[in-house]
Amino acid sequence: MAVDEMGSNCSSSGAQELHVLAVDDSLVDRKVIERLLKISCCKVTAVESGSRALQYLGLDGERSSVEFDELKVNLIMTDYSMPGMTGFELLKKIKGSSRLREIPVVIMSSENVLARIDRCLEEGAEEFLVKPVKLSDVERLRDFILRGEDKNKTEITRKRKTHDDSFSPPSASSPSSHKCDHPLSPISVSAVPHQRLPKRPKLMLATN
Amino acid sequence: MQRQLANMKQSLFDQGYLDEQFIQLEELQDDTNPNFVEEVVTLYYRDSVRLIQNIENALDKNPLDFAKLDSHMHQFKGSSSSIGARKVKIECTQFREYCRAGNGEGCKRTFQQVKKEYATLKKKLEAYFQFARQAGPVEKACRPK
Numbered sequence: 302m303a304v305d306e307m308g309s310n311c312s313s314s315g316a317q318e319l320h321v322l323a324v325d326d327s328l329v330d331r332k333v334i335e336r337l338l339k340i341s342c343c344k345v346t347a348v349e350s351g352s353r354a355l356q357y358l359g360l361d362g363e364r365s366s367v368e369f370d371e372l373k374v375n376l377i378m379t380d381y382s383m384p385g386m387t388g389f390e391l392l393k394k395i396k397g398s399s400r401l402r403e404i405p406v407v408i409m410s411s412e413n414v415l416a417r418i419d420r421c422l423e424e425g426a427e428e429f430l431v432k433p434v435k436l437s438d439v440e441r442l443r444d445f446i447l448r449g450e451d452k453n454k455t456e457i458t459r460k461r462k463t464h465d466d467s468f469s470p471p472s473a474s475s476p477s478s479h480k481c482d483h484p485l486s487p488i489s490v491s492a493v494p495h496q497r498l499p500k501r502p503k504l505m506l507a508t509n
Numbered sequence: 510m511q512r513q514l515a516n517m518k519q520s521l522f523d524q525g526y527l528d529e530q531f532i533q534l535e536e537l538q539d540d541t542n543p544n545f546v547e548e549v550v551t552l553y554y555r556d557s558v559r560l561i562q563n564i565e566n567a568l569d570k571n572p573l574d575f576a577k578l579d580s581h582m583h584q585f586k587g588s589s590s591s592i593g594a595r596k597v598k599i600e601c602t603q604f605r606e607y608c609r610a611g612n613g614e615g616c617k618r619t620f621q622q623v624k625k626e627y628a629t630l631k632k633k634l635e636a637y638f639q640f641a642r643q644a645g646p647v648e649k650a651c652r653p654k
Binding site: 326327328329330332333336337340382411432433435436 | 530533534536537542545548549552553556583584586587588590591592
């Protein structure tokens, strides 16, 4: 069965394991997304709210940046409609943080509302997935993020070797550099345009 | 027995109780997680008690707070959708339409339907999983009880 192959692939492929932070107030959805991610060879941390997510990411000021690096999160997947802080509000807080803004954020929602999708993408969301999320969505996301991470590492290595002046450090980047066109860090800009996830197909596939 | 099990499952789909999402969940099952679907469904039924109670309580209020009703139902519909509970989801959608129209009677009427479909599916899935456990892998079926 296909799933068994996927399971053994996790250990044998030697590929980097992404650490995904999943945020959803629904117990059922957390269980499902956790399973989807584990099958896709990702490490998962699932939390029930935006505030818990910020706590985990150290944005509430309690965790030192050293600790954060050890638990590096490669991707955040958050539900849109949550009590307290919505996924959109969480997205804004993450993109508003100089330390966290590089982390790709994906919004999940059972409601296929164009204005909502646009708003999220404008605010810097990587992708907007319509629930229920499928295995193919997660695998596609994982592959995209992995490619980005690889490019990041290559570029950083190249920068260190050549001391190229044309590469500017990311710290001075303006908010506009985090629109849909540049989903990953400025260092990997050259690699990105060909690899953008298609953001609209979900609209056509979703049923109501 | 495996054939009977397959037939049971097929009829759940044919009669429209379950949709594609249930199959998606089944594909997440393997030797390391052989009961994943049943676990998710069990979690759904346990968690839904609270969600349904929220809606009941909100429907008892006078005047009705449609925004709150819609919000509660959104949560319940989401979970139902996650396990592939098709008929339940359809009734939930209808309920939300009535919320948006501010139609209290429509909401109350539809909520009875929601609960009916929810209970029907629960019975059918319980029977299905129980049968699945009995049918099991071929070796298990041969072992003396």
